[in-house]
Amino acid sequence: MAENLAMPKSWNVETKPHKFCPGCGHGLVLKVLGEVIDELGIQDRMVFGVDIGCSLLAWDFFNVDTVQTHHGRTNPVMVGIKRANPDLLPIAYMGDGGGYAIGSQHLVNSAFRNEKIMAIVVNNVNYGMTGGQMSPTTLPGQKTETSPYGRDPEETGNPTLGPEMVAAIASPGAYVARATVSNMKQLKRYMKKAVENLIAGNGFSFLEVISSCPTNWRTNAKQTWAFMEEDMAKYFKTGELRTPDESKEG
């Protein structure tokens, strides 16, 4: 697996090492995305849109034209680009707060309209950049800065199931899946299929990636992995929820 140790060609080496915290899952997601960009040869057609939150740290991550937008507003900027120039391949990159809270109306309506863009939500069950507040995907009982006694579903509802929501409203041609940084092979397969769907222009491509935030979870390496693979995995099932040919891997 020597090739996996090399940086993807589409990475901007001048901005490496990257700016994410040690143990953060963003680097893994962006490594897989970089490999897919290389393999599918889309560096010159892709436009990368990054949200506010930790995702903004990827504003100069790739040798790909990139626009850092506002919190929750990356989907509409990418939609605007695609509608104006359908030859481009816009990929919106955001966290669970940007995707499911402040930008939820944009996500829902991009899915309803079957916009020919791709959206990636990196789900680490909290607002990382602002210091670890409760997010839409925070688990029941999980302690955060704004749920210091644990998230109470009676008060604040249950974790948002993003791909399930998108799959429920998506049109034919959409690709919807959930992957995790704890299963890189599956993540790579889904990422590639999502980008292929974007290239084909079949419909909205949506990928949620379960990811880690040891800084705000206050976990060591072992605890971090256990939280992702055990606690988070109970709520967030990986698999494909919609594919353009309706052949799901689950």
Next chain:
Amino acid sequence: MAEKPIQEEKKVFMTGNEVIAWAALAAGADIMYGYPITPQNEIMHYWTRLAPKYGKKFLQTEDELSAGFTTLGGVLAGRKSFSATAGPGTTLFQEPLSMAEMMRIPAVVIIQQRGGPSTATVIYSQQEVNMVTYGGNGEGWRVVYSTATHQELYDYTIKSFNTAWKYRFPTFVLGDGYQAKMREPLVMYNPEDRGIEMVDPVASVGLPGIPGKDRSAVHLRNTYSVEEELYDATMPIQEDYDRMAKEVVEWDERNIDDADVVIISHGVVSRAAIAAMNRLRDKGIKVGYFRPITLRPFPDEQLRKVAEKCSNFVLVESALGQLARLVKAALFNMPIEKFDAVYKPGVGITAEELVERIENALK
């Protein structure tokens, strides 16, 4: 490809919203992103009927935030993109427009003012001046043309695309519900036929070549890590704005030299002001008139020159001092003989009431 939307100059009689749709076509706009709100809806109605005939596009978004941000996306992709909104929609537009200011994205937005605050009326006001000139968490780096007639709606809609793309600041055409909904005659024309050179749009992303190999990748951001980095990024924008201001500032002034009193107004209210001036002049009362056409940048120097000749002012607006705030800032530290103000928030103003007011004041 479809023929030019306007083949030759022609006199027409139509509503302001229809005028704007035609003007956007004449200006070569490629795509409109919009969300319904009264009184601007018919801009979308006419655009969606006309646009496909000329290979133009439209997207109806989920809200004004999305309309604003998709418009920015269209501009980044190198297409002349515009939107239109009003009232609470203008409030939501401040977020995308602040991004446009920071990132120099030349979006064009038509504002048809309605009553405020809140939902208020769908009819008319001049209460969106504060928001359109200085809204957003920034410094007011936008150009605002306040129109008074349908001819101006046509002329300044075309001009707004050129100003936006030449100087790369977001540009507003500030109308109102009266202008949007009433019909009046105007002359439509192809800007090129009148020697107006249209500025070509330029793409910011998706340029030819492989980034990192054939060319550098484009990395656009509006976030900065430290104070000094932000300062270094923003001060050149202010310098560009100041340079631009001298070139784009516009105003109208009449009968200043012998005036005993000068009426200040903007937008459609200027028409009442001009009518009042003419009627009072007929009665031998020496009335002058000053109107900022650009509310941002504001014609400060031009107004100060007026004040050197006559500073007995009557300011009139369909708001509670929003124009007055800009005027007072422009006149700061000048000796002012008198500053009378007629504020009618959300209500139209007639020539008759101005005539009566000025006659009474001079008694």
